[in-house]
């Protein structure tokens with residue numbers, strides 16, 4: 427209907443100068459007319475020019491008073507000519523109406539409010555506020571002083587009104603042709619197909635977005651690392667036990683029992699079950715000895731090693747706990763050179779911020795073989811990280827209780843054009859390997875890094891909480907590319 431009115435009017439007239447006025451004259455809702463205009467404009471049947479006007483509109487409170495009267499009048503009318511007790515009056519009107527109405531009525535000198543009793547001071551009042559509000563609602567012009575007063579009472583606000591002026595467009599026709607979009611069974615049966623005009627195909631139109639499942643960003647980067655390890659001939663270690671004993675997480679790695687990382691400030695200990703049931707006793711004995719008094723040319727730490735400390739269950743703080751189990755098993759089964767990797771979750775009792783969570787994912791790699799050297803370690807890194815697009819590496823001496831030498835790894839990031847820290851590494855100490863029963867000449871080179879850090883760099887995420895945890899940004903996961911070919 428609105429469409430016919432617009433097209434019909436433009437057939438006889440040059441323009442519709444104001445869609446607001448036009449809507450009022452035609453008795454149609456302006457919003458509805460706006461939708462029609464947008465569609466006609468889209469098909470270029472009309473040209474539309476924006477027009478804007480500032481106007482006054484009632485607030486919700488204003489709308490309420492426009493229909494049921496101002497609070498001061500409501501209060502006034504609730505007072506009978508003979509007066510009323512304050513308590514009774516309060517029962518007769520809403521609490522919010524009472525509060526505002528009372529002060530206005532007193533200000534207007536309409537009522538006399540005693541401590542207990544209320545009386546009218548005059549016989550009749552006019553609801554000027556209500557009248558003014560209705561005028562504003564009808565878009566009538568009112569005195570600026572009154573506007574000011576209503577504004578101060580927050581009964582009206584200024585609003586920008588948007589409308590259009592309209593002229594014929596290049597494809598103007600007095601009636602819009604309806605094109606068929608589908609050929610139906612009925613069209614064929616009734617023979618309508620002969621006269622139907624079909625809408626042209628728009629091959630450039632975008633389809634509906636496909637709302638399928640999306641892989642989490644971390645999973646995509648994990649897959650990439652996994653492929654690199656597999657291409658380099660690494661086997662994956664089983665990482666399915668998040669709960670580990672202190673023994674495998676720390677003691678087997680020659681980490682002394684008073685080491686600060688073993689404090690509950692850094693590590694989550696389990697309450698139930700608080701201790702592990704079984705440990706390989708003969709190996710435990712050898713680990714105890716190496717901590718207490720050394721051996722194989724080491725002096726040990728020279729302290730009283732406690733079994734209770736080793737028995738304590740915890741959430742593993744690194745996947746190196748998995749490596750220690752694997753190496754022990756390898757020694758037991760008879761040594762053979764191996765390349766192992768894992769990518770899984772670890773837990774640390776850390777203060778959460780933009781770059782730290784209390785749980786994250788660790789990528790761990792190790793190579794064990796006879797007579798390996800630091801040169802092999804560096805060679806493996808060059809190979810591993812160049813497959814990630816990092817061809818320039820730098821190493822900085824570092825310290826881990828279980829490696830000597832230890833190195834922090836830095837890589838030059840071509841995209842960010844700067845050096846970034848990418849991992850920690852080293853050669854496992856004889857104090858760790860020999861009690862396991864590995865042959866003397868076996869060396870193990872190993873490294874670890876977080877999965878989150880490279881993921882944040884690759885996907886430009888600067889707050890780790892958007893990536894992982896209960897505040898994860900699902901939109902980000904959906905918007906991110908499905909896969910990356912090569913890493914820039």
Ligand code: PHE
Pocket residue numbers: 743744745746790826829850851852872873874875
């Ligand atoms: N476990 C170390 C960490 O959590 C990483 C690492 C693994 C270091 C293997 C050296 C050798 O940071």
